[in-house]
Amino acid sequence: MRFVTAASAAILAATFGSSALAQAPAQPAAPAAPAAPAPQAQQPMFSTTKVEGTDNVYIFRYQGHQSMFIVTKDGVIATDPIGLYRPQAVTTYIEEIKKVTSAPIKYVVYSHHHYDHIAGGKPFKDLGAKFVAHKRAKERLVELKYPDVVIPDQTVGDKGSIKLGGTTLELHFVGNNHSDNTLVMRLPKEKLVFIVDMIPIRGLAFRNIPDNTSPIAYENSIKKVLAMDWDRMIPGHPGPGGRLGTKQDAQDFLGYLQDLSAEVKKVADANKCFDTAMREVKLPKYESWGNYANALPMNIERYCYWWGRGY
Numbered sequence: 001m002r003f004v005t006a007a008s009a010a011i012l013a014a015t016f017g018s019s020a021l022a023q024a025p026a027q028p029a030a031p032a033a034p035a036a037p038a039p040q041a042q043q044p045m046f047s048t049t050k051v052e053g054t055d056n057v058y059i060f061r062y063q064g065h066q067s068m069f070i071v072t073k074d075g076v077i078a079t080d081p082i083g084l085y086r087p088q089a090v091t092t093y094i095e096e097i098k099k100v101t102s103a104p105i106k107y108v109v110y111s112h113h114h115y116d117h118i119a120g121g122k123p124f125k126d127l128g129a130k131f132v133a134h135k136r137a138k139e140r141l142v143e144l145k146y147p148d149v150v151i152p153d154q155t156v157g158d159k160g161s162i163k164l165g166g167t168t169l170e171l172h173f174v175g176n177n178h179s180d181n182t183l184v185m186r187l188p189k190e191k192l193v194f195i196v197d198m199i200p201i202r203g204l205a206f207r208n209i210p211d212n213t214s215p216i217a218y219e220n221s222i223k224k225v226l227a228m229d230w231d232r233m234i235p236g237h238p239g240p241g242g243r244l245g246t247k248q249d250a251q252d253f254l255g256y257l258q259d260l261s262a263e264v265k266k267v268a269d270a271n272k273c274f275d276t277a278m279r280e281v282k283l284p285k286y287e288s289w290g291n292y293a294n295a296l297p298m299n300i301e302r303y304c305y306w307w308g309r310g311y
């Protein structure tokens with residue numbers, strides 16, 4: 001899934017004009033402008049940026065996906081391999097890490113089990129990295145048997161952490177949301193979180209919001225993220241202009257889900273679910289957000305199941 005718009009891709013190209021290391025913006029200067037058409041081709045295939053204000057935290061982006069990696073004197077903690085249908089993304093990821101450090105890659109942490117983020121990790125495994133995920137991510141991957149996914153070596157439940165070379169990376173499970181196994185990764189010293197697909201920055205939820213058992217659980221998990229101590233969020237897909245997310249963005253996405261929920265409840269009570277609701281409900285407040293036109297009917301469908309059928 002991708003939340004990046006053509007306009008944000010163009011701005012990204014201007015901001016991160018090459019694959020060379022550059023400083024990522026620390027905080028957004030202003031709210032993102034509404035999307036305008038721009039050619040996708042302006043964006044370089046990949047980029048590696050050091051997160052401003054940190055000593056050792058990097059973002060590796062390949063096309064519309066991105067991962068965080070942390071460099072310590074004792075080794076590297078990498079995250080999602082982002083190699084679905086493109087093994088070159090993974091070898092590029094490793095090459096980009098090698099440009100920063102000669103320290104070994106000790107860990108690969110999965111954000112959640114969806115293939116577009118975690119497929120293709122074998123080259124990391126071949127280098128001796130240990131794979132870490134939430135316990136339900138491993139259960140699902142064992143069931144699914146997708147050939148191009150490395151099965152996690154180590155799992156965590158509600159909370160875990162990785163300590164390496166003076167860095168602590170906390171791993172938090174905050175309930176079901178975009179998946180039933182998403183890990184919120186937090187760097188306490190840097191007050192940074194890496195959260196994939198759960199909290200789009202000024203974008204709608206993916207399609208019909210699959211894989212969450214309850215929209216209420218989804219809202220609750222965002223509230224738990226808001227209660228955590230962090231300033232900046234690295235998303236799994238570049239935000240508008242390539243910027244990082246803020247607590248305001250998380251609050252705004254929660255507000256979107258709540259507004260959507262309230263609107264769909266009304267039409268569900270009037271027996272308009274599914275198709276009439278999917279055609280008629282509009283949320284003009286969010287018209288400028290990524291994926292508004294194509295995702296809104298499907299987002300409505302999810303809430304029609306909930307308020308119209310109870311599941």
Ligand SMILES: [Zn+2]
Nearest residue numbers: 112114178197
């Ligand atoms: Zn996902």
